Every structure is written in structure tokens, then in C-alpha cells.
Amino acid sequence: MSGKPKAAFFDLAGCEGDQLQIANLEEKVLDLINIVEVVSFREIMKEHSDDYDIAFIEGSVTNDHLAERLEEIRENASIVVGLGSCATIGGINSIRNSQDHEEVKHRVYGDQADLFPSWDKAKAIEDVIKVDYHVHGCPIDRDEFIHVVESLVLGKDPEIPNYPVCVECKLNENICAFERDEFCVGPVTRAGCDSCCVNEGTICWGCRGLIDNPNDDAHSDVLEEYGLSAEEVMKKFNLYFGWQQEARKDE
Amino acid sequence: MISKEDFEAFVERLVKEDHREVVGVQEKGDKFVFDELKAAKDLRLDYDVTILPPKKYFMPQRETLVKYKVKDGHKAVNEITPRIILGIHPYDLEAIRQMDKVFSDTYEDKNYLKKREASVLVGVNIENVSEWCFAGSMGTSTIEEHYDLMLTDIGDKYAIEIGSEKGFELLDEADVMEASEDDISAVKKKKEGVKEKFEKKLDLPPEELPILLERSYGNTDFWKEHSEKCYSCGSCNLVCPTCYCFDVKDFNELTLDEGERIRQWDGCLLEEFAIVAGDENFRENRYQRYRHRFMRKGRYIHDRFGDIACVGCGRCGSHCVPDIADPTEIYNDLKEVTK
Ligand code: SF4
Ligand code: SF4
Ligand code: SF4
Ligand code: SF4
Ligand code: SF4
Numbered sequence: 001m002s003g004k005p006k007a008a009f010f011d012l013a014g015c016e017g018d019q020l021q022i023a024n025l026e027e028k029v030l031d032l033i034n035i036v037e038v039v040s041f042r043e044i045m046k047e048h049s050d051d052y053d054i055a056f057i058e059g060s061v062t063n064d065h066l067a068e069r070l071e072e073i074r075e076n077a078s079i080v081v082g083l084g085s086c087a088t089i090g091g092i093n094s095i096r097n098s099q100d101h102e103e104v105k106h107r108v109y110g111d112q113a114d115l116f117p118s119w120d121k122a123k124a125i126e127d128v129i130k131v132d133y134h135v136h137g138c139p140i141d142r143d144e145f146i147h148v149v150e151s152l153v154l155g156k157d158p159e160i161p162n163y164p165v166c167v168e169c170k171l172n173e174n175i176c177a178f179e180r181d182e183f184c185v186g187p188v189t190r191a192g193c194d195s196c197c198v199n200e201g202t203i204c205w206g207c208r209g210l211i212d213n214p215n216d217d218a219h220s221d222v223l224e225e226y227g228l229s230a231e232e233v234m235k236k237f238n239l240y241f242g243w244q245q246e247a248r249k250d251e
Numbered sequence: 252m253i254s255k256e257d258f259e260a261f262v263e264r265l266v267k268e269d270h271r272e273v274v275g276v277q278e279k280g281d282k283f284v285f286d287e288l289k290a291a292k293d294l295r296l297d298y299d300v301t302i303l304p305p306k307k308y309f310m311p312q313r314e315t316l317v318k319y320k321v322k323d324g325h326k327a328v329n330e331i332t333p334r335i336i337l338g339i340h341p342y343d344l345e346a347i348r349q350m351d352k353v354f355s356d357t358y359e360d361k362n363y364l365k366k367r368e369a370s371v372l373v374g375v376n377i378e379n380v381s382e383w384c385f386a387g388s389m390g391t392s393t394i395e396e397h398y399d400l401m402l403t404d405i406g407d408k409y410a411i412e413i414g415s416e417k418g419f420e421l422l423d424e425a426d427v428m429e430a431s432e433d434d435i436s437a438v439k440k441k442k443e444g445v446k447e448k449f450e451k452k453l454d455l456p457p458e459e460l461p462i463l464l465e466r467s468y469g470n471t472d473f474w475k476e477h478s479e480k481c482y483s484c485g486s487c488n489l490v491c492p493t494c495y496c497f498d499v500k501d502f503n504e505l506t507l508d509e510g511e512r513i514r515q516w517d518g519c520l521l522e523e524f525a526i527v528a529g530d531e532n533f534r535e536n537r538y539q540r541y542r543h544r545f546m547r548k549g550r551y552i553h554d555r556f557g558d559i560a561c562v563g564c565g566r567c568g569s570h571c572v573p574d575i576a577d578p579t580e581i582y583n584d585l586k587e588v589t590k
Contacts, residue, residue, distance in 0.1 A: 031505035150503050159500060163521045164482060170489035170570070171312040171516060173302045175280045178572050187482040187572055213522055215537070218480040222573045 005153060008040035008052035009083075010073055012066045013122065014059025017139040018084035019043045025142055032146075035153045054079045054152060056135075060086040060122045067128050074129040079152060082124070082131050083145075085138035089209035090124045133158060136208035137193055144192055161191040162212050165204045168195035177203040183228055188214035252434055254408045257426040262291035264424055265335060271371070274308070275337035276301055285336065296338050296404065299381035300564060304343050304492035305336055306350060309366045310516075316362060316499070317512040328511075329362050333369040335421065338402075341394035342386040342562040344374050346492030348397040349558050353495055356556070362514075371417050374398040376441060380448040383565030385579050388453035391562045393442045405437040412438075451568075454583045457559045460549035463582070467589045468546065471538070477581060478541035480573035481520070487544060487567035487576040488518025493552075493560045496524070519543050545581055 009019055023043045025032060032038075039049040055077035061067050074080055082088040125131055133152070135145050144160070151158035161167075165186035169176065172195055177184035186195070186204035190211045197204055210216070253261065266273045266288050275294040277286050283298040285305050319325045339347075347367075354363040377384075377392060386392040394401075399418030403410040410430060413419050430438075455463065467473065488494045498517040503510035517524055520541065525534040534540045552560035561578055568577030 028505055035507060146505050150505055162523055164484045166484040166486050170486055173284050175282050187484050215482050
């Protein structure tokens with residue numbers, strides 16, 4: 001890339017919460033546009049261009065139309081970055097993956113359900129195209145986003161943790177969920193959020209997705225040992241694991 | 252000797268008047284942590300064990316080492332807060348003694364040593380024993396040196412042993428009295444009594460660990476079996492008072508013309524810990540990493556520094572979600588299978 005790289009932001013099926021995080025960078029937005037030229041960003045500008053180097057994509061893929069759009073973006077961009085859980089792991093959208101599709105459609109669109117053709121499974125963008133980097137989280141962490149952008153501009157690989165949330169929990173001296181008679185998927189979930197949910201006294205729901213090499217067999221066993229049945233485990237943590245479970249089954 | 256009432260007044264004065272930060276053991280939910288003291292009454296000298304050891308004051312979880320600006324170049328950073336640390340158990344004092352050695356051995360780690368020098372260590376003998384602790388087996392349930400002051404609860408007063416000039420000076424402001432024969436024998440009894448209180452025990456003298464571990468390094472089945480449920484979460488490293496590994500990372504500001512180099516606690520159980528240049532991971536398998544920690548604690552550090560690098564605090568066992576990290580279970584099982 002010569003000169004300032006051009007960046008474009010896209011949203012598929014998502015809530016645009018991640019783009020909002022970026023729009024809210026406030027004074028840092030200026031630093032951002034100092035190092036990249038933003039050519040497309042619906043949250044903050046009207047203009048749009050198809051001439052870009054880095055594509056940031058939010059949201060998951062839920063129908064043919066979005067999949068086609070995604071493939072076009074892949075062709076235009078030299079680097080594709082997924083933004084937020086919906087894009088990186090299917091996210092909230094994939095809760096429905098284990099539910100009855102017709103029922104879901106009717107719940108969302110009522111009588112007009114048939115006017116909205118959609119897949120029976122929400123997919124992460126990686127399921128459709130090759131993705132170069134991920135900014136995980138629901139929503140994404142602003143500092144991590146900055147780190148990714150700055151690394152890409154400098155031509156370096158961003159450092160995204162590949163260790164579980166437990167690490168950050170320990171650094172923050174939290175009381176572990178398991179010691180509070182609760183359950184947690186932190187031991188198999190990628191850190192990088194500074195264990196923020198546990199810091200607030202709750203648990204980790206796994207919004208940043210699995211680490212590369214999780215011991216998830218052990219995790220079901222362990223949860224069962226702590227008194228949760230396999231079915232309850234599924235139910236409880238489907239929030240973010242719907243797609244990942246599917247994807248791993250196919251491997 | 253000091254009455255408990257006078258002791259509280261003394262701590263209160265330190266909190267209010269001393270220029271140094273005063274930290275001590277306090278409640279966090281139904282656990283305990285070392286944290287800054289706001290009032291003397293928050294101090295809980297009867298605690299069982301803290302989540303993290305006091306090591307965090309000399310080697311913070313995350314610490315800036317260097318700041319750089321493209322215009323001005325590099326600047327070494329060492330943020331030192333002089334501290335009085337109240338309520339350190341003997342096993343943690345022993346761990347600090349070992350860390351002092353590690354950080355001044357071949358390379359003098361200024362970031363650790365300067366913080367360490369700026370601290371006053373006030374120990375306390377164990378009142379309540381954590382169910383995971385086995386300090387009794389490691390010879391670390393009491394300690395006779397390596398503190399500035401050492402307290403023992405003997406009913407309505409604390410006995411104070413002075414371990415250094417620093418400790419002596421700290422007492423300047425305290426209403427202390429001479430210990431009587433009875434007091435001295437009460438302290439002695441207390442120290443002897445604590446040894447009996449530990450539920451967890453090692454079935455062998457710690458001196459035998461290096462040999463036992465050397466013999467069982469190749470017992471792959473044993474290590475595989477015990478590590479089957481390991482998440483590689485590193486909790487057992489991160490809570491350990493004698494783990495000292497860290498990872499160094501650079502972070503740039505978005506302006507790209509300034510940034511910092513930080514170090515953060517790391518652990519040999521984490522998958523990427525042993526990746527070296529060229530992306531080769533020389534402890535790729537879970538069981539290898541799992542085994543490595545026990546080898547380090549009971550053998551490698553001993554070969555290198557002459558210490559058994561486990562002080563028996565039991566934190567690793569208590570923080571391991573699948574409950575596979577308790578050293579007494581591993582070492583006792585090993586002894587059983589290695590005849
Ligand atoms: S609360 Fe969850 S993430 Fe934190 S240490 Fe416990 S299991 Fe790990
Ligand atoms: S603690 Fe878990 S659920 Fe919360 S932000 Fe981090 S990864 Fe997501
Ligand atoms: S032994 Fe336990 S605490 Fe240590 S890495 Fe494995 S699961 Fe985590
Ligand atoms: S090598 Fe492992 S056991 Fe040894 S200090 Fe480092 S993290 Fe701790
Ligand atoms: S290995 Fe475990 S018991 Fe031994 S000092 Fe470390 S945390 Fe404590």
C-alpha cells in the first residue's frame with residue numbers, strides 16, 4: 001500500500017454497535033483519519049467509494065444477497081477485517097441456529113415472513129469468504145480496534161490474545177465465577193476484553209469466541225462436574241456459541 | 252508487644268500520616284486480597300490466603316518499561332510507589348526471598364529491585380489455614396528472617412519480631428512494650444501449633460522432589476492422564492508467588508509517533524508461551540506444558556538456584572477450575588507410581 005491506505009466500513013446483519021464504537025472514538029477519530037483514508041462509513045458519512053484497501057465488516061451473513069455483497073467486498077479489498085462477534089463468530093444472530101427456522105422467521109417478521117428470504121443459519125463472514133483479521137467482541141473494544149488499525153498501517157500482524165479470559169481474570173484479581181457457584185465459559189474464550197464482564201461481578205458469556213485450541217471437551221465435562229447438564233450447558237451458552245458449535249462439528 | 256487497640260491506632264496513623272502508601276489484606280467478597288488500606292479497621296490479619304500474592308507490588312501485572320516518541324527517542328520507565336505492606340504470611344515471605352534472588356542473579360532487574368527496596372514488609376503468622384495450603388510440608392509455615400517486622404496474634408495483643416533496621420524505624424511511632432517470658436513462649440507455641448493445622452500434606456520431604464521429578468519426566472502416561480482436563484488457562488502460573496515469567500509487548504498510539512513497551516505476566520501453561528522465533532512451539536502439547544510447571548517448581552529452579560520453588564501456598568490448586576493443579580496430589584501420586 002502506498003500513501004494512506006483507504007478503508008471502508010460495511011454492515012451486514014448486525015446492530016451497527018461496533019461501528020458506533022468507532023464513531024465514538026471522539027478525538028481519536030481524527031488520529032484515525034490521519035493514518036487511513038475512510039472512503040465509506042455509513043454511520044458518519046454519506047459518500048461511498050468502491051476503491052479501498054482495507055474492508056471492515058460488521059454483522060453476520062444471513063442470506064444470499066448478503067453473501068454476494070460480501071464476495072464483492074472481498075474482491076475489492078486487499079485486507080478484510082471482521083468487526084464484532086456477529087462477523088467473527090456469527091454472534092447473537094446464531095442463537096437461532098439451534099431453533100426452528102420457520103418459528104424464528106415468524107417471530108421476527110410475522111405474517112410477512114416469506115417476503116424475507118433468509119438462511120436457516122446465521123454465518124460468520126469467515127464461513128463465506130477468507131478473512132484476514134478479526135476484531136472480536138460484542139461490541140468490539142475500541143483500544144483493540146485502534147491496535148489493529150495501527151498494526152495494519154505499519155504492516156505488522158496485530159497482536160490478538162490467544163489465551164483464555166481466565167488470564168485477565170487473574171490479573172484483575174477477580175473472584176472466579178466457579179467459586180461463586182456460577183458457571184463461565186472464560187476458560188475456552190479468547191481474552192482481550194480485560195475480563196470486563198467478570199470484573200463487574202458477572203460471568204463470561206464467550207462473546208469473543210473460542211481460543212484457537214480450546215479444550216472444549218474438558219469444558220463440558222467440567223461444567224457437568226460442577227452440576228450443569230450437557231443440555232443446560234448448550235442452552236446457557238448458545239448466546240455466542242451457536243455458529244462455532246456448528247462450524248466445529250463440520251471439521 | 253503491642254495491644255490490639257494500640258496496633259489499630261498505629262496502623263491508622265500510618266494510613267493518615269505516613270508518606271508511603273499503606274497496603275494490607277482486606278476482604279473481597281468472601282476472599283481476601285492485598286489492597287490499599289483506607290482505614291485500619293479494614294485490615295484482616297486473620298485471613299487464610301489472598302487471591303494474588305504480594306508479588307504484584309514488585310512485579311505488577313502490567314507495567315510500562317519504556318516510553319518512546321519518534322521525536323525524542325526512548326525513555327526507561329520505572330514507576331515506584333514506596334509502600335508499607337501489612338500482613339504477609341510466611342510462605343509469601345519465603346517466595347519474595349526467592350524472587351529477590353531470581354531478579355538480581357545474572358541480570359539486575361531494576362524494575363523489580365527498586366520497587367522491592369522501596370517496600371517495608373510486615374509479616375503475620377498464620378491464624379487461619381486455607382484448605383489448599385500445605386506450607387507445613389514445605390517448611391514455610393513460619394519464617395525466622397526475610398521480613399522487616401513479623402506479627403503474631405496472641406489473644407489481645409500482637410507480638411512483634413523485628414527483622415531489620417527498616418522495621419525498627421517503622422515502630423518509632425508505635426506504643427510497644429517489652430515482651431515477657433510468657434509472651435515469648437506463647438509465640439513459640441503458636442508457631443509450633445500452626446504446623447499441625449494443614450489438611451493438605453506432602454507424603455515426602457520436599458528435598459526428594461528433584462530426584463522424584465527427574466525419574467518421572469519420561470512417564471508420559473502419567474502426565475497425559477493428569478492433564479487431560481487442562482484448559483491451558485495459566486491460572487496456576489498467574490496466582491503463584493514464585494512464577495516470574497512475563498511477556499514484552501509494544502503498543503503504538505494511533506498517531507504512530509509515540510508508544511510504549513510494556514511487560515505483562517505470562518505463564519508456561521499458556522499455549523503460546525513456548526513459541527520461539529520461527530514459530531516453533533517446543534512445548535506444543537498440553538501435557539508438556541502441564542509437566543513443565545511441576546518440573547520448574549520442584550526441580551529446574553532447584554538445580555539453578557538451590558530452592559524448591561513451591562512454597563506450598565496452595566493457590567494453584569484452588570484456582571484451577573478442573574481441579575488438577577494441586578501439587579500435593581501430583582507429587583504424592585508420583586511418589587506412589589515411581590518406586
Ligand atoms: S470467572 Fe470465568 S474467566 Fe474468570 S477465572 Fe473463572 S472461569 Fe476463568
Ligand atoms: S468477559 Fe466474556 S462475554 Fe464479557 S466481553 Fe469478555 S469475552 Fe465477552
Ligand atoms: S492446570 Fe488448571 S489452572 Fe493450570 S492451566 Fe491447566 S486448567 Fe488452568
Ligand atoms: S516457567 Fe512456568 S513455572 Fe516457571 S516461573 Fe515461568 S511461568 Fe512459572
Ligand atoms: S506451585 Fe502452587 S502451591 Fe506452590 S507456590 Fe506456586 S501457587 Fe503456591
